[in-house]
Amino acid sequence: MSEQEPGLILHHYALSPFSEKARLILAQKRLPWTSIEQPMVLPRPELERLVGGYRRIPVLQQGRHFYCDTSLIAARLEAIKASPSFLAPSPTLSRLAESYAGTALFACANALVFQPGGVRTMLKILGREQLAALQKDRAELMRESRGVQFQPRAAAASLQAWLRSLDQELAAGAFLSGKEPGLADFSVLAPLWYIRQFYSAALQLDGFANVRDWMDRLKALSESNAPRSAPPDHCLAVVMAAPEDRPVDSSAQDPAVGTRIGVQPADYGRSPSVGVLRELDDNEIVIERTDRELGALYVHFPRVGYEWEAVS
Template sequence: MHDLILHHYAGSPFSEKVRLILGFKQLAWKSVTVPVILPKPDVVALTGGYRRTPFLQIGADIYCDTALMCRVIDRLAPTPPLFPQGAGGVQHMLAQWADNALFWTAVPYTMQPAGLPHIFGKAPPEVIKAFGADRAAMMGGTRRASVADAGAQLRTYLAWLEQQLADGRRFLCGEAACIADFSVAQSLWYIRRAPPVATVLQPFGRLLDWVERVQAFGHGTHEPLAASDALGIARAATTTAALTVAAQQGFEAGAEVSVTPTDYAQDPVTGRLVGLSDDEVAIERHDERAGRVVVHFPRIGYQIRQGSPS
């Protein structure tokens, strides 16, 4: 089996979600640090244009979006389960809410003037300006909450989570951790990076105790890997995950398709369709530096179109 290679950067909330899951599973993994903003030539060589962070590489299989990455990790290391039966369907709904509504409330709230110095450290003004321009381009004009609106929404969300823990349970869906815990934890981790802003969490004692339990899982065992070495691993791989294109999905195996996120960072990835189900789409691409790769996406949150985008 190929090593798990996480392409990420230290300050990425979704990367922290996956790092904690790798710690929960007590897995060993390779760490490739990617640029925070464009250009990302080594990323594009593997993903074909998908620019969100993180993504997971296993040989020449490239898994995009943490919703899919988490399922893949759980299949490879099923114990302890990331999706315990006792947590039911609510764990999936809570995780999706956290990855979207909670995340897009926590980020603008944390990025207020009092939080910026803690998020960016000693970065010079031109770096902060470049980051802002990069993220504005990713969002494509999508309107996000003001600090005042985000604060009101965040306090409501935190109260909901505190109520969920009111019966003394150790984790959000019961006594065992599940996908919902890690999806929620990433946003609280991000808020806590900026202590002047993190005071919003102080009234929620159960939630603060809970996040300490989640953070205690750590990040597993990892060692750095150069991006060039990750490209070499993809290029040298002789096999990829077994895939099929399910019938009645509206697309034929081998068809040229594009896959595009429907919310933000809408950069299409084009290739030959090699896998399709209700849960996943996979396309084969060829890159001069990475060789033949198969790029995988979840179905929720992505649009498949026949042919290359216009």
């Protein structure tokens, strides 16, 4: 398949902040993609069949390969199309910004959107029944969480401090990454976009014109690369048509390649995906799952931020 048509499917939903980050990367790279809208809450039967217990959104699919977590999705898209790169001005600093935004900034946003003002917005958007399902689902997702958590008052104060700092930084240029948007922009935007969707009253930008204009520029970018849409079962047909191209086994580490393992996030959503370890290096963990009808499925996780153990 050509670079212009890499066969990318994004499993996502419209109001997911991490999905917005992935959509921005796809837009920045001008990559064509197919949208499969997933429910905001479990069950997601087709996706669960493919990736196992992993329950976060989004997931990037390319044939029989499934890339979990936006940090790995970003790396995969950079590998598919290196130009324009989103790692300016420094790959290391870009990834540090990504990590910080995905932990502390997202935890701050999460604390705010589930306050009464945010819940009222959710009720208008989702309706009472779906809101109740979302609250139950998110409680289960955060059960036994080891991630950063904010009390609402601390979250509000932290947000104001971050906005002041961000506004000062953006006074020097259109984007955090320089003249063009990059991974730092997409990562920091995601939690602010999340607040704007559900609790805009908590994101007062009257005194932060640079932040407001930056968010508007990124909104225009996101909307510039419309996907094709497909139903959920389309992903199964794509798997059936794809070759079983097993990843090259890496050098044995602990657990050894060939061992049956469970992989899960280290912070929240700690529901393991189980399969046979096929690749392990400094960047990713790849397991092979087997479906009686679909055959081999390869599920990729980032090395950083995920944990695994051998299972029987």
